[in-house]
Amino acid sequence: MHSITVVSHINATPDNVWSVIGDPSGISSWHPAIAESPVSGSERLCTLANGAEVHERIDSIDAKERTYSYSITESPLPLAEYHSTIKVDSEGDGAVVTWSATFEPSGAPAEDVAALLTGVYQAGLTALRTSL
DSSP: OEEEEEEEEESSOHHHHHHHHSSGGGHHHHOTTEEEOOEETTEEEEEETTSOEEEEEEEEEETTTTEEEEEEEEOSSSEEEEEEEEEEEEETTEEEEEEEEEEEESSSOHHHHHHHHHHHHHHHHHHHHHHO
């Protein structure tokens, strides 16, 4: 199993950050690569800006701890067994967001998949930091 972690320091309160990212259906409001992200039950369908679809399952949400986890069940990405967690913690006067994942590459080298995911995470967290 391979893993990545991206951390972003944000000049906003943890509760303010969580109010933006804590609703899994709202990821399209802050991530530039995601055009739509409706949730039905525990299933989220992320339609990417290029029209590709990523089917996900929301595995857990803990508002008190400001964290949620999800798994990709179907996607065009070269990976399998993808499980991810987004967490917001306090840090001084601001917040720190940690977005991590474990995955198995499928059809591409692990380093390439890790670089792809890292870029996706960084783009989202940069947009989030800019908007807050």
